[in-house]
Amino acid sequence: MRVRNVQRHGEENIELQMTPMIDIVFQLLVFFIMTFKIVSPEGDFNIRMPKDAPSEARPSDPLMLPPIQVRLAANSDGTLAGITMGGRTLKTFGALHLAIREIVGDDRGPGSIAESTEVEFDCDYQLKFEYVIQAITAVSGYVRDNRIIKVIEKIKFKPPRRAPGG
Amino acid sequence: MRFGRKGGAGFAEGDMTPMIDMTFQLIAFFMVLVNFSEADQNQRIRLPSSELAKPPDGPVQSPITLQLTDKGTIIFGPDETTLAGLRPLLARERTVIDNTPGRSTAEATVIIRADRNAQTGRVQEVIGVCQDVGFEKFALRAKQEEAGLQGGRT
Structure with missing residues (x-):
């Protein structure tokens, strides 16, 4: 095959140097690969706890129920020893969730029992924080059809119980 | 691409x-996913997980991130401090917030990233110090968990 030279006289054929660009591009690629970290998404449990208002329930409000007391006892190594809700011993956080839903029912929205109810956690000092998050998860909602159904959102804490001599 | 090299010794240019x-x-992919907020996500902290922990819909107002290690120390920005050392740092933060128009301490959110093995009492002590300084809104941070722990019990 013969290629006809169509270049006109006096016109230069500029060849682009690709090598430096590819060098830089690979440097960038290596940098991003090395610094890449898979971070799982994080979410929050929002709590409003002003110092001078230990309870959100105003005593003058007759619709406000007393807070549900949930006791989380810990072994000396910080593992969960037991869950108690209003004197009733519960074996798992699933049982706690069901017990809470028994109390508040399926009524949601403004003026509902779920909206006005508050949960107060009474935890041992050395209890591992992951159990508290599990307990908060159990009382604050559940997932149905990929949607979060809120149960109780008002959460507060009693001062932690220190182990004797701790 | 050049044609017409002599002698059949072709110079193959890919x-x-x-x-x-x-x-x-690939560069675009990694650039989009790159995480620049590393200061707020210390890798030493292993968060507890919860399926209800969904990322917030909007930006958190005046966020202050406190990270509590399993040893009980608190990471606040670049500093790792103890409970006693946290108070002046928070007081300084409060001064900055109060002097910024449109921001108030009561509306600022303290995000607590506590390690799953941290002591609950320690977390409560940190919350107590924040309350003493004047903060009221707290967000206990957890890692989003897939699949239904609770889905099975509903």
Whole structure:
């Protein structure tokens, strides 16, 4: 095959140097690969706890129920020893969730029992924080059809119980 | 591409375009996913997980991130401090917030990233110090968990 030279006289054929660009591009690629970290998404449990208002329930409000007391006892190594809700011993956080839903029912929205109810956690000092998050998860909602159904959102804490001599 | 080399000793030049295309695609992918907020996500902290922990819909107002290690120390920005050392740092933060128009301490959110093995009492002590300084809104941070722990019990 013969290629006809169509270049006109006096016109230069500029060849682009690709090598430096590819060098830089690979440097960038290596940098991003090395610094890449898979971070799982994080979410929050929002709590409003002003110092001078230990309870959100105003005593003058007759619709406000007393807070549900949930006791989380810990072994000396910080593992969960037991869950108690209003004197009733519960074996798992699933049982706690069901017990809470028994109390508040399926009524949601403004003026509902779920909206006005508050949960107060009474935890041992050395209890591992992951159990508290599990307990908060159990009382604050559940997932149905990929949607979060809120149960109780008002959460507060009693001062932690220190182990004797701790 | 050149044609008409003599003697059949062909100089094969590969087409670079697809490779460069792919490389740029990869760079774009990593650039989009790169995490610049590393200061707020210390890798030493192993968060507890919860399926209800969904990322917030909007930006948190005046966020202050406190990270509590399993040893009980508190990471606040670049500083690792104890409970006693936290108070002046928070007081300084409060001064900054109060002096910024449109921001108030009561509306600022303290995000607590506590390690799953941290002591609950320690977390409560940190909350107590924040309350003493004047903060009221707290967010206990957890890692989003897939699949239904609770889905099974509903």
